[in-house]
Amino acid sequence: GQSLEQPSEVTAVEGAIVQINCTYQTSGFYGLSWYQQHDGGAPTFLSYNGLDGLEETGRFSSFLSRSDSYGYLLLQELQMKDSASYFCAVRDHRTNAGKSTFGDGTTLTVKP
């Protein structure tokens, strides 16, 4: 079976840095993705890690350690618009990104 764990809620202030962790237990592993979803909106792709290490995209970075079955999303210089839910997703097939298993999501609240 597949299971992913991430914190349910995180709160931080504008300008701060926040890290959202994701640990996974899956029967196979091909890559870890992160998605952002604002209330009432569509999930949007943020980042993907297929190999160990850090991937940086602007203010957002994502890290993966396959030996620890662990990854995280790092958000820097937080802005109010970053308040949203963040989902990690593990892909366990070589094809079909849509066959990923999603975590429950972390609700990030950014305060002034």
Added chain:
Amino acid sequence: ETGVTQTPRHLVMGMTNKKSLKCEQHLGHNAMYWYKQSAKKPLELMFVYSLEERVENNSVPSRFSPECPNSSHLFLHLHTLQPEDSALYLCASSQEAAGRGEKLFFGSGTQLSVL
């Protein structure tokens, strides 16, 4: 239009009604998906279509019936639903190729309420 569009955005239906959800992708992708998102639950994969062929059906009740007439369009036909089927139904697409295709592109979803 660009991206993935879903209609309707909101739908209220009785348990005896028949309705259909529509999804259209304008990205030239070769795979499309239906997901269910309930409150306080992770995204649940319902159906996968790859090159217009259904390749996965994750034990979804038969009251949900998907249809993929071409690579750009995906439907979810609904009949005799139950109140517990009330949820946000999301359509997504991706371009699948060997070693690629890690990105899913989602529509904004249809918020379904079954009375």
